[in-house]
Amino acid sequence: MNDSELNDGLDLEMDRRLTQFARGTREPALPDEVAELPWTVQLGTPRRKPFDFLSNLPGGFSGFRRTAFSLARVGATLAVAGSFLLVVGGSNGSGSAADIVPPVPTPHPIGVVAAPSGPEVVIVTTNGVVDDVMADYIAGAVRRAESDGAAAVIIELNTPGGSLDAMSRIDTSLHSKIPTIVWVGPSGAMAASAGTFITLSANLAYMASSTSIGAASPVAANGADISTAYGQTEAAKTMSIASTTMRAIAQERHPDAVAWAVATVESAQSYSAQEALAAKGINGMADSLADVLAQADGQTVTTSAGQVVVHTKGAATVTVNEDVIQSFLHTLDDPNIAFILLVLGVLLVVIELFHPTLVMGITGALCLALAFYGSGSLPLNVLGVVLVILGIGMLVLEPNLPSHGLFAIGGVVIFIVGAVAFYGSPGPYLPSAVVAWPIIITMAAAAAAYGLLLVGMLMRLRRQPIPVGAGLVGIDGVVGKAARVEKDLSPAGTVYVGRESWSARTKDGSAAARGSNVKVVGQEGLTLIVEKLD
């Protein structure tokens, strides 16, 4: 040994003895059987793949290749989703109303009851969340009514609320050159949150019996109370803007209605049609459109063109419908559809990550884009969304982690919790929304079934005997295999099964020489019982 590196105090005598002893025990040499090691088994048939040369370059380019491919895939997916969003955004921008409604007077294209002699009233039927689609729809209808010289526009309103932006756009379009009338109906309809602002900002407002109005306190976009979401200052600001807006709108309507209208904002009060009428918040109660036309006739209103007397008696009505794209996009605001789209989107994108097919990823990205478009007008709860995504992620990770089904169970539970908490509380603009229980239960059951199936498969796999082919011989599956004698069996010795050496003895007690072929016929503990083959 190299003494110079040894420090003081080393037991030199022991050092010398060990050195000598080790040099004297160079034996044994490596047995031939060990020298023919397992890689020959694994060579198999080489499989040529495109770009395979990359993985043979020094420095392990296979990782680079994989990364490059997945980056390209993610890029393509994002590009598709992005262009889709652009298309949606473009068709829905404020400029597009001109496409739907040409500025020149048009012959009534849709659902027309032609009455060229008398006055004409344009009817707009709305349903669902106040969103950009609804704003476009109303703006388009009002503009067309203006250019057609209609006597009035009636908006049939039934909404749980919606986004502030859309609401202000609707309010703006309601201040037009012709009289605008909001009718909350038919029976059972409501004008909640943002709907309250819309109803009160029309020139004339009517409600059917058994309808309601109000519940208009501001909340954050995720439905949380604004004071917790934005802090006190911001909360006070939002609240003050909302009540000021409401005060202005109500003032225009009737001075007596101001206190009542502000209460819908500041204390989230909601009122029946009768209460609204008593508070002078609305102009009257009307159970049908005909009733509205009759009551509105002869009223004097202030439009942007000045004082106008409404002439609606015996007017022909023209109903403007949403176009196909508008009604499709408006459907996305449904809380359940937005939820399903998000779940589907996340699932598909995650599957794409594990099993690249591109189709799944693009479909998933589309679903996500639609889900986020739809949830723009819904009180999405960030925590709920995160939990849903986490739950799906845990389910997908289950087969890749040794969790014995815990991830699957946890994933299902987290998914259910997330789905229940998916939407937060409603507000002045935002509607109240929940995911329907049947949907949650169906999805959770499907997830649980998937988890069970997966765990079952893994369990079966674990119990499977280890195959002998790969140079790996387990305790199972040895009996019946051919073996070669390693050390003479006389009658006990060792044999090679596959590439593993086992203690063995012959069944009949006879001897077998090294190298002869035998067959394993039994097993006693770790000793194999063999029979000579020749």
Place this chain on the structure above:
Amino acid sequence: MFAKEAYLTSDVVRTSVRPSIVRDRAFDAVFVSALEPELPMAYRLAGYLMADQAEAQDAVQEASVRAWRGWGNLRERDRFHSWFSQILVNVCRTRLRQRSKRRTLDVDEVDLESGDPFRASLARDAIGRALSSLSRELRMVVVLRYWGELSLAEIADRLNIPVGTVKSRHHAALQVLRRRIEPAEGGTR
């Protein structure tokens, strides 16, 4: 006996060979030519580390498989020697740990007729027999030092511990050996 138990629980058994890591023959030929010169020394080291022929064979095999799998990621091919012996030492260390969880086999108790060449040659001398009284960590240092003929710095590299620790373990090991031998040899110094 141990070999099979250890083998069944080693991860070589658990992870089956995936078709995706099948590479072409030229690639493997380079690997084999790099590995082959290492095998005799690797076998000897494993054998004296574990004092068991079957375990030594298994350990060398397992280390070879691991090396083959990681070969693609080894950037400096000229470091193959030290890289491979690091793998081997790790494999042996894991196996020793697993074995100590089951039962230990003292060289003294072993029937010399069992035919295990490592045990037989260790049993030839008192100092060889005394090796079994060393702890796992001390034994690894001694085997790498005297059978592997590695410098203290090289041992530190293989075991992934500081040189100072190697030094102190070396000292401690020699002291333990002396204490073990002296009663048998009547206190000669």
